[in-house]
Amino acid sequence: MPxxxxxxxxxxxxxxxxxxxEDFAAVNRTIMAKLGSRIPxxxxxxxxxxxxGGKRLRPLLVLLAARALGYRDDRHITLATLIEFMHxxxxxxxxxxxxxxxxxxxxxxxxxxxxxPSVLVGDFLYSRSFQMMVEVGSMRIxxxxxxxxxxxxxxxxxxxxxxxxxxxxxxxxxxxIQGKTAMLFEAxxxxxxxxxxxxxxxxxxLQLYGRYLGLAFQLIDDLLDYQxxxxxxxxxxxxxxxxxxxxLPLIQAMAKGTPEQTRVIRKAIRQGGLDHLQEVxxxxxxxxxxxxxxxxxxxxxxxxxxxxxALPESPYRDSxxxxxxLAVDRQA
Numbered sequence: 001m002p003x004x005x006x007x008x009x010x011x012x013x014x015x016x017x018x019x020x021x022e023d024f025a026a027v028n029r030t031i032m033a034k035l036g037s038r039i040p041x042x043x044x045x046x047x048x049x050x051x052x053g054g055k056r057l058r059p060l061l062v063l064l065a066a067r068a069l070g071y072r073d074d075r076h077i078t079l080a081t082l083i084e085f086m087h088x089x090x091x092x093x094x095x096x097x098x099x100x101x102x103x104x105x106x107x108x109x110x111x112x113x114x115x116x117p118s119v120l121v122g123d124f125l126y127s128r129s130f131q132m133m134v135e136v137g138s139m140r141i142x143x144x145x146x147x148x149x150x151x152x153x154x155x156x157x158x159x160x161x162x163x164x165x166x167x168x169x170x171x172x173x174x175x176x177i178q179g180k181t182a183m184l185f186e187a188x189x190x191x192x193x194x195x196x197x198x199x200x201x202x203x204x205x206l207q208l209y210g211r212y213l214g215l216a217f218q219l220i221d222d223l224l225d226y227q228x229x230x231x232x233x234x235x236x237x238x239x240x241x242x243x244x245x246x247x248l249p250l251i252q253a254m255a256k257g258t259p260e261q262t263r264v265i266r267k268a269i270r271q272g273g274l275d276h277l278q279e280v281x282x283x284x285x286x287x288x289x290x291x292x293x294x295x296x297x298x299x300x301x302x303x304x305x306x307x308x309x310a311l312p313e314s315p316y317r318d319s320x321x322x323x324x325x326l327a328v329d330r331q332a
Contacts, residue, residue: 016322019315020063023077027059030081034128045109045121050088052106057217057323058188059084064323065192065206068316075136076195082132083188085125086145090152090184092122097160098243141191148187155179164244166266170251174215177222182214189213205310209320212304216327219297222247223290224332226281241280244272248296250280252289261287297328 017024035046059080066076094100095108096115110118126149133142158176162168168176189210193203225240226249240247246269254262261283268276284290301324311317 016319016326017060019319020060020067023063023067023080024056024060026074026077027056027063027080027084030077031084034081034085034132037124041113041117042121042124045092045113045117046088046125048106048112049091049103049109050084052103056084058087058184060323061185061188061210061213061320062192062195064316064320065189065210066196068311068314068320069193069196069198069202071192071196076192078132078135079141079191079195080188082129082136082145083184083191085129085132086149086152087184089122089125089129090156092118092125094156097156100239136195138194140194144191144194145187148183151179151183155181155183159245162246164270164272166246166250166254166269168246168251170248170255173246173248173251177215177218178211181218181221182211185214185217186210202310205307209304209307212300212307213324213327216297216300216304216324219248219293219300220328220330223249223293223297225249226284227290238274238277238281241268241277242272242274244269248293249284249289252292253280253284253287256287256289256292257283294328301325301328 031050032047035043035050037043037046062076062080062083066079091103092109095103096110096118099110100108101111108118109121130146133145136142155176155178159180162172162176186207187210190203190207193206198206222240225237225247227237241250250265250269254265257265264276264279265283268280304324304327305321308317308320311320
């Protein structure tokens with residue numbers, strides 16, 4: 001069923017997790033076991049960010065993709081865990097790069113312990129994830145995931161070089177979010193399909209499902225930065241503007257605004273900070289930029305839903321469909 005921007009049947013995460021509840025519990029246990037280190041600070045920082053309330057969507061994608069294709073072994077637990085470690089390591093590094101002080105409503109690791117420990121523990125988690133790739137024992141999965149890490153790193157660098165640049169267009173924006181966000185979603189569902197020995201058609205469909213789902217999630221994240229609830233989001237409204245990030249709401253507002261409105265946004269992006277936040281919010285609302293961003297997210301979620309036609313009917317496929325609805329209906 002296609003998603004509409006005005007959909008009101010917001011999906012709750014619990015039913016989505018419920019179909020793989022035992023697997024998810026096993027992943028949580030494995031996460032804590034694999035955090036073990038002879039250096040106490042590694043465990044302390046690792047636990048701080050991993051237990052801080054994230055939805056763990058990427059490991060969930062591994063579990064759902066594998067189970068949707070009838071997988072019955074247990075290597076998907078290791079695969080899901082290493083995907084979460086890869087994601088967590090990028091969060092640690094991102095918070096240092098962005099000089100963030102708040103994530104999911106709590107102090108970031110770099111705020112609590114400093115930049116150097118955060119970067120090094122991020123490196124540890126990346127290294128641990130590659131150890132687990134060896135345990136999974138699939139050269140194809142290792143190829144997919146090692147390639148994904150390069151794309152993700154390039155996406156992060158691309159985002160960094162975009163900061164303060166008001167000339168970034170929509171195509172460049174999508175290229176950036178494909179790398180920094182959607183790539184790991186894609187790698188999660190793709191590797192789950194490979195593990196379950198999917199047909200070529202199913203493998204391609206699950207790869208694209210993850211890609212489009214990741215794009216939908218990032219688009220809504222960027223929208224919520226200008227209309228979300230700070231307490232629910234665990235970060236401040238306008239953080240992207242403060243960092244000078246030219247996300248789609250700003251790009252669309254400049255495309256549709258008057259020359260004066262465009263000038264204000266260009267200045268705000270170049271300068272960073274929040275001096276122009278209220279004026280920028282008014283321009284974004286006046287130009288319909290948030291509704292446009294939401295509609296683009298809906299388009300991505302609909303593309304994700306279409307990929308599920310390649311899978312047999314099952315509760316796992318149903319949960320993957322609900323996840324696409326959640327991507328655009330959420331408020332945090």
